[in-house]
Amino acid sequence: MQKTMSKTSGILQKAELIYNATLLGSECLLMASLSFHFRQKTVLFRFRPGFSLLCLALFCLCVALGAWQWHRYVYKKALLATWHERLMDTPKQLNDIIGMNDLAFRAVRVQGHYLNALTFLVQNRFYQDEPGFEVLTPLQLAHDKKLLLVDRGWIKKPADNSLPAISPVTQPQNITGHIKLLDEYQFILGDNILQPNTKPIIVQRVDTAELGRITHQAFYPFILRLDANQPEGFVRDWTIVTVTPGRHLAYMIQWFAFALILLVGYICFCCEEKKNHAKNS
Numbered sequence: 062m063q064k065t066m067s068k069t070s071g072i073l074q075k076a077e078l079i080y081n082a083t084l085l086g087s088e089c090l091l092m093a094s095l096s097f098h099f100r101q102k103t104v105l106f107r108f109r110p111g112f113s114l115l116c117l118a119l120f121c122l123c124v125a126l127g128a129w130q131w132h133r134y135v136y137k138k139a140l141l142a143t144w145h146e147r148l149m150d151t152p153k154q155l156n157d158i159i160g161m162n163d164l165a166f167r168a169v170r171v172q173g174h175y176l177n178a179l180t181f182l183v184q185n186r187f188y189q190d191e192p193g194f195e196v197l198t199p200l201q202l203a204h205d206k207k208l209l210l211v212d213r214g215w216i217k218k219p220a221d222n223s224l225p226a227i228s229p230v231t232q233p234q235n236i237t238g239h240i241k242l243l244d245e246y247q248f249i250l251g252d253n254i255l256q257p258n259t260k261p262i263i264v265q266r267v268d269t270a271e272l273g274r275i276t277h278q279a280f281y282p283f284i285l286r287l288d289a290n291q292p293e294g295f296v297r298d299w300t301i302v303t304v305t306p307g308r309h310l311a312y313m314i315q316w317f318a319f320a321l322i323l324l325v326g327y328i329c330f331c332c333e334e335k336k337n338h339a340k341n342s
Contacts, residue, residue: 107331116327120320127316134309137302140165144301152237155202155209167240169285171209173202175293177229179276180261186215188296193217196227196295197267197284200234210269210284211238214295227261230293238285243267 144166152170161167176199183195193215199208216225244266253265257275264272269280289297 105333107333109331112330113327116323120323120327123316123320123323127313127320130309130313130316133304134306134313137304137306137309141301141306147239164240164283165242168237169240170235170237171200171202171285172233172235173200173205173209174233175199175211175230176201176208177227177231178260179208179278180227181210181267181272182224182261182263183267184263184265188215188217188298191217194225194263198227198230199278199280200236200285207279207281209281210267210272211236212241212284212286213293214287214297216295224261224263234293236285236287236291238287238291241284241286243269243283 147166147168150168152168155169155171158164158167158169179199181197183197186193186195196213196216197210198213200211202209216227219225253268253271254262254275256263262272262275267284269282272278273280286299287294287297
């Protein structure tokens with residue numbers, strides 16, 4: 062019995078020592094300070110764990126957003142440079158360039174006929190602050206089973222909220238345009254195609270894989286933006302980027318400035334003169 066009580070007492074004493082050591086370590090961490098001299102004054106930097114973790118998380122977030130904006134700036138600048146470089150290129154046949162790695166904005170000439178029954182309307186497109194649709198009609202190429210989606214331009218939405226009338230094109234086409242690669246990261250709310258059985262089909266974004274599933278057709282994984290001088294089109298004042306490189310650069314500076322302000326504010330908040338620290342202690 063006495064041996065058991067002795068062992069229990071020893072365990073309790075060890076537990077008490079560990080608890081006291083933990084409290085002492087916590088107090089040391091909370092009261093940890095670094096002193097330095099600034100303008101002939103002794104300044105104490107006091108480490109505050111909770112506040113420091115919060116500031117660190119916000120600082121990392123600002124730096125990450127700034128770096129992301131920088132990458133977007135570089136990408137958009139290169140994208141616009143490519144567009145201007147290839148704008149005046151001589152159009153080539155699709156079969157001559159289809160094997161190239163970089164197809165963005167390539168000038169292309171294609172022959173075929175439009176499949177009017179499979180015309181798609183991309184909703185929520187604006188031109189000069191007016192709502193409307195982008196009209197995309199598949200082109201059946203000669204000697205090719207795959208369909209090429211041709212963006213024929215923007216058409217105004219009727220005032221009565223009905224669908225615009227798209228006149229069918231029956232004659233063969235020999236057209237030129239520039240290839241536009243599809244953006245995989247377009248954000249939409251809800252389903253892309255709400256009523257797949259209506260004609261023309263209304264979509265929120267162009268997804269050739271999804272369009273292929275509902276039409277049971279095979280599409281090329283890009284679209285052809287019809288040149289402005291080509292027939293059977295609508296308004297073709299093409300927008301290459303919605304957010305310019307200059308705006309991305311401004312956003313980058315803004316986020317890095319926030320990170321710097323946060324860092325300076327954190328240091329100022331944690332620093333105090335030694336005499337004030339003594340009084341507060």
